[in-house]
Amino acid sequence: MTRAVIDPVTRIEGHLRVECEVTDGVVKDAWVSGQLYRGMETVMLDRQPEDAFYVTQRICGVCPISHSHASSMSTEAALGIAIPNNARLIRNLLEAAQFLHSHILWFYTLAALDYVSPINALSADIADTYALAQAAGTRVADFGAIAKRLTAFAENGQLSFLGGHYWDHPGYVLPPELDLIATAHYLEALEMQAVANEIVAVIGGKFPHPMTSVPGGTAFVPTEQKLDDILFNFIRVKEFIDTALIPDTLAIAPFILETTTYGGGCGNFLSWGVFEAADMDAYNRFLPRGFVTGGLKVEEVGPDDVTEYVEHSWYDSASGLNPSKGETHVKFDEYNTDAKYTYGKSARCKEKPAEVGPLARMVNAYVYEAGGKSLVPDEWAGSVRTPKALIDLTLEALGVAGKPEILVSLLGRVAARNLEAAYVADLALMWVGELVGGIQGGDSEFFKARETFDGAGSGLWEAPRGSVGHWIDIKGNKIKGYQVVAPTTWDIAPRDAAGVLGPMEQALVGAPVFDVERPLEMLRIAHSFDP
Amino acid sequence: MAHEGHNALHDLLAVRGVTRRDFLKYCGSIAAALGLSETMAPQIAAALEGAPKLLPTLWLNGGSCSGCTESIAQVDSPDVATIVLDYLSTNYFETIMAAAGEQAEKQLSDTIAAGGYLVIYEGSVMTGQDGNTLLVAGKKGTEILSEAAAGAAAVIAVGSCAVDGGWVYGYPNPAEATGVQAWLNHEGITTPVVNLPSCPVNPEWIVAMVVQLLLVAGGDVATFVEKTEWLTRSYTDRKYGAVDLLMPKGIFGQSIHDNCPRRGHFENGEFVTEFGSKEEAMGYCLYKMGCKGPQTFTNCPIVRWNRRTSWCVEAGSPCIGCGGLNWVDNNAPFFHRLSDMQMGDALGNVQPGTVGAVVGGVAAAALVAHGLGMKAAGRVGDGPPMEEMKAYDRKRLAKKGGDK
Amino acid sequence: MGSHAHYREAHPLVFVITHWINLICMVMLAFSGFYIHFPFFSAGFMGVARGMHFVAMYVILINLVFRIVAAFFVKTANQLETREVDTDIKNWLPQAENKHQLVETLKYYLFFRKEGVISGKYGSLQKIAYLATVPLTFIQAYTGFAIYAPFADASFLAAGTTLVGGPMNMRIIHYFGMWVFILFTMVHAYLANIYNFAPSKIIFLWKETLPEGKH
Ligand code: HEM
Ligand code: HEM
Ligand code: HEM
Numbered sequence A: 001m002t003r004a005v006i007d008p009v010t011r012i013e014g015h016l017r018v019e020c021e022v023t024d025g026v027v028k029d030a031w032v033s034g035q036l037y038r039g040m041e042t043v044m045l046d047r048q049p050e051d052a053f054y055v056t057q058r059i060c061g062v063c064p065i066s067h068s069h070a071s072s073m074s075t076e077a078a079l080g081i082a083i084p085n086n087a088r089l090i091r092n093l094l095e096a097a098q099f100l101h102s103h104i105l106w107f108y109t110l111a112a113l114d115y116v117s118p119i120n121a122l123s124a125d126i127a128d129t130y131a132l133a134q135a136a137g138t139r140v141a142d143f144g145a146i147a148k149r150l151t152a153f154a155e156n157g158q159l160s161f162l163g164g165h166y167w168d169h170p171g172y173v174l175p176p177e178l179d180l181i182a183t184a185h186y187l188e189a190l191e192m193q194a195v196a197n198e199i200v201a202v203i204g205g206k207f208p209h210p211m212t213s214v215p216g217g218t219a220f221v222p223t224e225q226k227l228d229d230i231l232f233n234f235i236r237v238k239e240f241i242d243t244a245l246i247p248d249t250l251a252i253a254p255f256i257l258e259t260t261t262y263g264g265g266c267g268n269f270l271s272w273g274v275f276e277a278a279d280m281d282a283y284n285r286f287l288p289r290g291f292v293t294g295g296l297k298v299e300e301v302g303p304d305d306v307t308e309y310v311e312h313s314w315y316d317s318a319s320g321l322n323p324s325k326g327e328t329h330v331k332f333d334e335y336n337t338d339a340k341y342t343y344g345k346s347a348r349c350k351e352k353p354a355e356v357g358p359l360a361r362m363v364n365a366y367v368y369e370a371g372g373k374s375l376v377p378d379e380w381a382g383s384v385r386t387p388k389a390l391i392d393l394t395l396e397a398l399g400v401a402g403k404p405e406i407l408v409s410l411l412g413r414v415a416a417r418n419l420e421a422a423y424v425a426d427l428a429l430m431w432v433g434e435l436v437g438g439i440q441g442g443d444s445e446f447f448k449a450r451e452t453f454d455g456a457g458s459g460l461w462e463a464p465r466g467s468v469g470h471w472i473d474i475k476g477n478k479i480k481g482y483q484v485v486a487p488t489t490w491d492i493a494p495r496d497a498a499g500v501l502g503p504m505e506q507a508l509v510g511a512p513v514f515d516v517e518r519p520l521e522m523l524r525i526a527h528s529f530d531p
Numbered sequence B: 001m002a003h004e005g006h007n008a009l010h011d012l013l014a015v016r017g018v019t020r021r022d023f024l025k026y027c028g029s030i031a032a033a034l035g036l037s038e039t040m041a042p043q044i045a046a047a048l049e050g051a052p053k054l055l056p057t058l059w060l061n062g063g064s065c066s067g068c069t070e071s072i073a074q075v076d077s078p079d080v081a082t083i084v085l086d087y088l089s090t091n092y093f094e095t096i097m098a099a100a101g102e103q104a105e106k107q108l109s110d111t112i113a114a115g116g117y118l119v120i121y122e123g124s125v126m127t128g129q130d131g132n133t134l135l136v137a138g139k140k141g142t143e144i145l146s147e148a149a150a151g152a153a154a155v156i157a158v159g160s161c162a163v164d165g166g167w168v169y170g171y172p173n174p175a176e177a178t179g180v181q182a183w184l185n186h187e188g189i190t191t192p193v194v195n196l197p198s199c200p201v202n203p204e205w206i207v208a209m210v211v212q213l214l215l216v217a218g219g220d221v222a223t224f225v226e227k228t229e230w231l232t233r234s235y236t237d238r239k240y241g242a243v244d245l246l247m248p249k250g251i252f253g254q255s256i257h258d259n260c261p262r263r264g265h266f267e268n269g270e271f272v273t274e275f276g277s278k279e280e281a282m283g284y285c286l287y288k289m290g291c292k293g294p295q296t297f298t299n300c301p302i303v304r305w306n307r308r309t310s311w312c313v314e315a316g317s318p319c320i321g322c323g324g325l326n327w328v329d330n331n332a333p334f335f336h337r338l339s340d341m342q343m344g345d346a347l348g349n350v351q352p353g354t355v356g357a358v359v360g361g362v363a364a365a366a367l368v369a370h371g372l373g374m375k376a377a378g379r380v381g382d383g384p385p386m387e388e389m390k391a392y393d394r395k396r397l398a399k400k401g402g403d404k
Numbered sequence C: 001m002g003s004h005a006h007y008r009e010a011h012p013l014v015f016v017i018t019h020w021i022n023l024i025c026m027v028m029l030a031f032s033g034f035y036i037h038f039p040f041f042s043a044g045f046m047g048v049a050r051g052m053h054f055v056a057m058y059v060i061l062i063n064l065v066f067r068i069v070a071a072f073f074v075k076t077a078n079q080l081e082t083r084e085v086d087t088d089i090k091n092w093l094p095q096a097e098n099k100h101q102l103v104e105t106l107k108y109y110l111f112f113r114k115e116g117v118i119s120g121k122y123g124s125l126q127k128i129a130y131l132a133t134v135p136l137t138f139i140q141a142y143t144g145f146a147i148y149a150p151f152a153d154a155s156f157l158a159a160g161t162t163l164v165g166g167p168m169n170m171r172i173i174h175y176f177g178m179w180v181f182i183l184f185t186m187v188h189a190y191l192a193n194i195y196n197f198a199p200s201k202i203i204f205l206w207k208e209t210l211p212e213g214k215h
């Protein structure tokens, strides 16, 4: 029995420690610890609702847009504002750009290095690499030049951010040619995530921390030129997803099929829903709201179903509260896996731990479609690949058609993210069309001013990495209470009052660890949540 | 990658498919970011071509949202910019580095032991709960900063959080966040700190600083600090007192308002009064929506964001002054001209205009009341009967025995 | 007080003029300042408002400097009801007649005593108020220049900006400065006219009010 520790977990947003008890090469128990407390709620007190829109998105530099939308939605719910249709579409586009940016960046920059070894790529045969790329249907680059560049990089002796890693770990199983292809796409992905963010900049002024989705609608009024730029960039990003992200995923998966056997986690999947449909019903969002706890059944969920426990967290405020009545009194103690060990609160949905993120959303969407309902308007059917279609296709490619449950695993979590990117890219093009049509049809409304200045409400939405909720209480146009439940809160939740492990902790339990000094498998699982 | 002078750069450009013309164009844009004339481009190119060996760099994350890391990934024409950034050998960079855990920590300690490195610090310095609000590998974040900064040639504090605590410092957050300079003052560490405030940092500025390092100092950090034109801005930290900050003048010397493309509308008194209105469609000035451009000193309108795609005001939002110091307290509420004043628990956050109007109103009411009093006392018209002698003299006389 | 004579010797023509300039500039500054603070009507006026502010701010400064210098050269009456003149600065500084009268004057205005108090041409409070307008105007000029781009970088101004915690705070101080002047003018105009309009006649129209007899 040994303790394997990763601290810090790198290639994530924030500061995370993962500790596992390993017996006979298998994880028996796990503790996930958030190591940073910044506090946001008190900063918002006695300020105005739009200040919350601008400031609370700064909780996360990777998914600021989702936070900002949840914040504006909470204000709109509190003050009874229904945003205009143009604003709905512009927000969907902004959110979509962020999803695409985030998923591309996650797969290539943050997660790929757990599977792909750029060092191994040095021994690739260039001709074979071209052949492999052709066969996999993935994008061809100037592989020779990239190999040369990598060699120069390695010979220089200063490996920069690639330095110090255990590239000789036997978990790196890809052929060098595939390593080279993925490395080439790693570099292209850096360009493509930036292109996705140019869309954000057009609409929101800048990324991170865009400026325009203010409570009431949007401050962005598009010109023809800007709409063109948006469309053009979405097309470029979509092309990259179709010619690199998806084929790469399918090319790598067969080599790491054992990752379908562990990393599944708690099996409860929560989605608040994201990408508003015309009817503004959260259960009909393009990625719908729902809570799936097993089988093809979905339950309704709402803000009242959330509770937060702090028995194992460094707070001395009351435990088991709903965020609308939330308290945050931080009090550091020592790090002790038997008592308190994290700044993360233990968020529970209907008293159960809940996994959030792409896998949770795809599961909810799958169940929605499996129930015979259609996620997109009928006339889009030919242009949009919906979640169920994408999942079925993937299962077929892996030779496990008709067994979606196999995706409740490490591999499934990785794949779900990339499949979701494909769906969102398709949708984005449709929304641009819809927006252009509306504006040409004479709709010039982008914003609704508030008429009341008192109320309380919540904004429940999805960030690329999972469910995000903001709760606001407004009196006389001033904020009297503010609470945030961030996506990571769900996934890195510690044990609750009853001692039930959080989603990432459960995903770790049962995972094999080949070498406790170099726990690559633990790293992969932690990364799969994009914490 | 190799930087053995001229050829190395050409190889790099060739590998990335960048033409010499593109390269010079980009150097011109860096010149603009530095507040230099674009005719400096060839000199900048030459400086990059002659770049000496890589500079070991530690990118440390404090209480950050990773937004500044995200931002640096959005740098202008990334291929060229990454060539510049490749000049930094980032041995430790939590958000992107391959290694994790112990292997990552070893990268950090090895670099510190070797010395002669640059520290780039993102996020606020977390001093709350006795420094325990940020832990990395069982160590306090503040300890790591002190250790790394003490041996560094220089520290670049990127983003408002690193500069002065950013929003995390916002009143009345008990997290006790502060900036790098304030913390190093407190620790008695004299390593020079270059400050690049704004939330997040504009990536072009980091590139510009690296270029400046090569341009004026051939890569020598001490000379760079000595030869760059700096501004000193100061502020008072609630916990650590007065702090002087060094900022590059080329970037932070001019107000947003003075370079704003909407400035003509400001002068003409053409304002947006509601978002999404036809005034906004016409690109009118956002002053009445609370734009903080007049009080904010950065080159956002020139350098713009996300590879020059756009910036806040162009997209339709008032500037919220995120490039200023203590930006949340100094600029919120963002849709009002002046910031709120924090008037304690009883009164909360109050607008200066409200204070002015209340005091003015009270004074007016008092004068009316006083006037009525004067009338009632019969003083109006001819005035009061005058005293014959000052009250003071009368009293003194009375004391003396009243011999008048 | 109102029943006193108001001779021209108390307010020679040049001070009537400086007072007029002062008044006009103040009205222009406060009006344009209010508009700059928040443009309450949109009619292409911002440029005009700023122009107005920038002209008036120089005029009021020159006027003030002139007024201060003149106080040492021009002769005015410094006692009530007399045509005897002396250097004007005596009016601004405490005179023998003001000694021990500050508290008494306050009592008078708060209705704790009936009789008016002995003073020079100006009472103690009045002197304090007038004297205070001088540094106040300079403070307003300082804070104004500190937020005025062409000058803001001067180290003498930048240091102040730093001291108060940035340009936003400097602007707020400048804005509050306006309110102080508004308050001063309210009290000042009230007191000037509460008894009768003789003081205003002399300071604006340079018309004497002759004594109606002793009291
Ligand atoms: C005596 C020298 C003065 C100077 C140099 C000066 C200068 C300025 C400047 C440069 C501005 C900013 C204009 C802009 O940014 O476009 C300004 C604004 C203003 N000024 Fe003055 N000013 C002076 C006196 C006054 C006085 C005497 C008053 C009031 C009675 C006044 C009231 C204001 C107000 C209310 C603002 C707007 C502040 C805000 O933004 O809320 N100023 N002044
Ligand atoms: C608290 C005490 C006083 C204050 C604050 C005060 C205030 C003023 C002020 C501000 C003025 C300037 C112009 C004007 O407003 O009239 C003034 C004028 C005058 N005050 Fe008073 N005053 C005070 C007491 C007195 C007293 C006790 C007297 C006389 C007995 C007096 C006699 C005058 C006269 C004669 C003028 C007009 C000056 C002139 O035009 O020659 N004041 N006072
Ligand atoms: C509402 C308009 C005003 C009225 C009715 C008024 C009236 C008067 C009167 C009657 C005097 C002569 C009192 C005396 O010298 O004993 C005086 C003097 C004075 N006033 Fe005003 N005034 C007005 C506005 C202002 C303003 C706006 C200022 C400056 C902010 C100002 C500053 C002064 C000063 C400093 C004196 C002292 C005497 C001097 O300079 O010769 N007044 N005012």
Ligand code: SF4
Pocket (backbone or CB within 6 Å): B256, B257, B258, B260, B261, B262, B263, B264, B266, B284, B285, B286, B287, B291, B292, B293, B294, B313, B319
């Ligand atoms: S939009 Fe802002 S920065 Fe631009 S001119 Fe108007 S007030 Fe100045």
Ligand code: SF4
Pocket (backbone or CB within 6 Å): B198, B199, B256, B296, B298, B300, B311, B312, B313, B318, B319, B320, B321, B322, B323, B324
């Ligand atoms: S324009 Fe203003 S709000 Fe936007 S980035 Fe620059 S300083 Fe920040």
